[in-house]
Amino acid sequence: MPATDPRIHTDLAHLAALEARARGFDFLPRQPVGSALSGRRAARVRGRGLEFEEIRAYLPGDDVRAIDWKVTARTGSPHVRVTREERDRPALILVDQRQTMFFGTVHAMKSSTAAEVAALAAWRILGAGDRVGGLVLSDTGLAEVPARRSRAAVLRLLSETATRNADLSAVAPVVADAAGLLNRALQRAANIVTHDWLLLVVSDFDGADDETLRLLTGIARGNDVIMALVHDPSAHEIPEQGRIVVGNGRMQVELDLADARVRRNLATVGGDRLKTLVGWQRHLDAAILPVSAGEEAVPQLLRLFGLKPRRSA
Numbered sequence: 001m002p003a004t005d006p007r008i009h010t011d012l013a014h015l016a017a018l019e020a021r022a023r024g025f026d027f028l029p030r031q032p033v034g035s036a037l038s039g040r041r042a043a044r045v046r047g048r049g050l051e052f053e054e055i056r057a058y059l060p061g062d063d064v065r066a067i068d069w070k071v072t073a074r075t076g077s078p079h080v081r082v083t084r085e086e087r088d089r090p091a092l093i094l095v096d097q098r099q100t101m102f103f104g105t106v107h108a109m110k111s112s113t114a115a116e117v118a119a120l121a122a123w124r125i126l127g128a129g130d131r132v133g134g135l136v137l138s139d140t141g142l143a144e145v146p147a148r149r150s151r152a153a154v155l156r157l158l159s160e161t162a163t164r165n166a167d168l169s170a171v172a173p174v175v176a177d178a179a180g181l182l183n184r185a186l187q188r189a190a191n192i193v194t195h196d197w198l199l200l201v202v203s204d205f206d207g208a209d210d211e212t213l214r215l216l217t218g219i220a221r222g223n224d225v226i227m228a229l230v231h232d233p234s235a236h237e238i239p240e241q242g243r244i245v246v247g248n249g250r251m252q253v254e255l256d257l258a259d260a261r262v263r264r265n266l267a268t269v270g271g272d273r274l275k276t277l278v279g280w281q282r283h284l285d286a287a288i289l290p291v292s293a294g295e296e297a298v299p300q301l302l303r304l305f306g307l308k309p310r311r312s313a
Contacts, residue, residue: 007104007107008108010112011165012155012158012162014162015119015158016119016158018123021120021298022119022121022124025124025301025305027091027121027124027125027200027226055068055079055080055082056082057078058072058079058080066082090130090131090133090147090198091147091198091199091200092134092135093134093135093200093202094186094200094201094203095115095161096111096182096201096203097161097168098206100178101203101204101206102169102170102172104232104293106293106295107294109168112293113297114203114228115158115161116298117297118202119158120301122158123154126151131147131148132154133146135188139172143163178206182203182206182208183211186201187215189219190218196223197223197224198224201216202228203229205227205229205277213284220285225284225286226286226287227277228289230291230292230293231290231293289304
């Protein structure tokens with residue numbers, strides 16, 4: 001048995017084991033009809049690009065759309081332009097392990113859910129033959145793993161994530177500059193993803209502001225951006241009775257959920273953040289994947305990608 005409950009604190013062994021479950025979904029352009037990446041925004045998900053290889057004479061069975069009419073006119077015989085798929089589309093995964101992520105009321109902490117989503121994505125991207133790297137954001141800094149097409153790179157990313165996850169505690173202080181931490185991480189991501197990358201941000205986007213939007217907009221001009229918004233059910237489904245204790249690592253306060261004002265304020269905190277990100281889609285060609293910490297990550301991802309969860313053996 002694991003030394004800790006992975007729903008509260010995950011570890012490298014748990015994240016590595018998710019490789020076997022990273023199947024049935026991908027981040028390529030062709031998506032099932034029900035996928036959150038289908039439609040207008042998914043059409044811009046580039047996947048692997050095409051590189052020119054050669055011009056050669058037309059052969060029976062060639063796609064007529066590949067005919068190079070300039071060469072055909074110059075030579076007097078039909079010629080086609082041959083392309084090949086680029087070897088990979090590099091991906092960068094930014095996973096949030098700040099103290100604000102150490103919260104959960106139903107199934108798991110947001111921090112552990114984010115770690116699992118990042119692990120599943122990393123394994124799937126590597127399985128598709130692409131390079132993958134990452135940035136692990138915590139209150140103490142930013143850990144960077146260069147993109148490589150190797151299991152060692154994925155395991156290093158997962159190890160960095162598990163280390164930051166283990167540092168989270170209900171009594172650890174929260175850094176006040178939440179927006180600054182997130183934006184500095186996005187600025188570093190912008191320096192890494194040059195063109196035709198996939199940037200997957202797995203976070204609750206606590207502290208997101210106008211500068212966050214500016215950075216994401218700049219990245220999205222030449223890359224694909226997917227925002228996995230990790231949230232807790234309490235942000236949308238506030239019970240009408242009971243009490244909840246919240247704190248910032250230095251102080252704690254007990255809230256009475258029977259108080260309508262308390263329920264309204266709690267719902268506003270989570271609801272406004274989601275509304276803000278959805279509103280950003282007017283400026284960003286990016287997809288939002290809402291991931292709840294209230295249930296397992298794997299079946300959620302399958303649903304978000306328009307697939308039916310597989311039955312356990």
